[in-house]
Amino acid sequence: MRILLVDDEEELVATLAERLAMRGIDADWVTNGEDAILKAETESYDLSVLDVKIPRISGINLKRELEKRNPHMKFIFMTGHGSEADYKAGSEEAGSEFYLIKPLDIRLLIEKINTALNSVGGSI
Amino acid sequence: MTIDLNAAFESGLQYFGKMTASISHEIKNVLAIINENAGLMEDLVLMANKGRPLEPERLTTLAGKIISQIQRADGIILNMNTFAHSVDEFQKRIDITETLTLVVSLSNRFASMRGVAVELAPIHNPIRINTNQFLLENIVWLCLDYAMDEAGHGKRVVLNAEKVDNAIAIRFAMPEGVTGDFSRIFPGKREEALVEILAGDLSTHRDRGEIVLTLPTEIKN
Numbered sequence: 001m002r003i004l005l006v007d008d009e010e011e012l013v014a015t016l017a018e019r020l021a022m023r024g025i026d027a028d029w030v031t032n033g034e035d036a037i038l039k040a041e042t043e044s045y046d047l048s049v050l051d052v053k054i055p056r057i058s059g060i061n062l063k064r065e066l067e068k069r070n071p072h073m074k075f076i077f078m079t080g081h082g083s084e085a086d087y088k089a090g091s092e093e094a095g096s097e098f099y100l101i102k103p104l105d106i107r108l109l110i111e112k113i114n115t116a117l118n119s120v121g122g123s124i
Numbered sequence: 125m126t127i128d129l130n131a132a133f134e135s136g137l138q139y140f141g142k143m144t145a146s147i148s149h150e151i152k153n154v155l156a157i158i159n160e161n162a163g164l165m166e167d168l169v170l171m172a173n174k175g176r177p178l179e180p181e182r183l184t185t186l187a188g189k190i191i192s193q194i195q196r197a198d199g200i201i202l203n204m205n206t207f208a209h210s211v212d213e214f215q216k217r218i219d220i221t222e223t224l225t226l227v228v229s230l231s232n233r234f235a236s237m238r239g240v241a242v243e244l245a246p247i248h249n250p251i252r253i254n255t256n257q258f259l260l261e262n263i264v265w266l267c268l269d270y271a272m273d274e275a276g277h278g279k280r281v282v283l284n285a286e287k288v289d290n291a292i293a294i295r296f297a298m299p300e301g302v303t304g305d306f307s308r309i310f311p312g313k314r315e316e317a318l319v320e321i322l323a324g325d326l327s328t329h330r331d332r333g334e335i336v337l338t339l340p341t342e343i344k345n
Binding site: 019053106 | 145148149150152153155156157158159160161163164167170171174189193236237238239277
């Protein structure tokens with residue numbers, strides 16, 4: 001299982017990647033949309049966890065770009081806003097069950113990852 | 125000419141809403157980082173209980189990261205508090221450097237999202253003016269917002285202020301030029317209403333990539 005984390009807060013995605021690795025989930029991270037697209041062109045990911053708002057491209061548009069490169073990739077959106085507009089946009093794109101509010105609960109994130117990928121696992 | 129108070133009122137509310145939403149987003153991000161660092165500490169302890177050696181330096185680093193995020197949140201909340209108190213008095217004597225610093229700090233996330241660097245040039249002699257602080261912050265933000273759009277990704281917007289006789293000039297320079305065509309209606313209704321209330325003037329100079337906001341040092345009631 002390979003995951004790509006995308007958020008402009010480097011410390012957030014780097015730490016989250018380490019925590020996922022401890023649970024047997026291989027996660028790469030980037031802090032902007034351009035790097036996410038580059039990664040998706042050279043690596044194969046099963047799922048991407050995207051912030052709804054990232055520099056210079058919306059999470060929704062980035063999802064579409066990543067899908068073009070990997071039509072099988074699944075998505076989970078996360079946001080710090082939790083506003084109705086963000087929720088509507090995120091849940092329409094990824095399904096409300098794949099929409100998380102920051103701060104993240106790692107157990108909930110892993111539950112969503114397992115549901116999205118129809119897999120089991122992710123405990124220390 | 126009648127001042128469009130509705131436009132100014134609407135602009136103020138939009139500005140207040142936009143800034144407070146941005147601040148809440150930033151605080152959420154800080155909390156999310158603290159949450160992950162604290163979670164990682166917990167994970168390391170869990171793994172230590174299962175026999176993996178716990179490195180004290182690792183915990184020290186994580187604690188340092190948490191402290192650093194708390195300091196970041198403290199700065200964000202200080203700015204939020206200063207911003208909230210901008211509406212306390214209709215008119216007061218304000219320091220331009222402090223006001224520009226606040227507006228630039230509040231705009232950092234918007235600049236980062238656009239990939240634009242915003243710089244405040246050093247203002248060597250203190251400049252104080254008697255004006256409405258909130259409306260001033262609002263018009264500076266609108267100019268900066270427009271300048272960031274016009275500068276474009278990878279470019280800079282440099283703010284500078286100088287005293288000119290009984291007025292001050294705040295310049296929003298785009299030293300690498302403009303990528304837009306200055307075709308958006310600017311100044312629009314909101315900017316015109318705010319500038320009129322503040323008894324100032326606003327001009328755009330595409331040839332030298334600059335927006336100039338001029339304000340009197342004393343606004344008359």
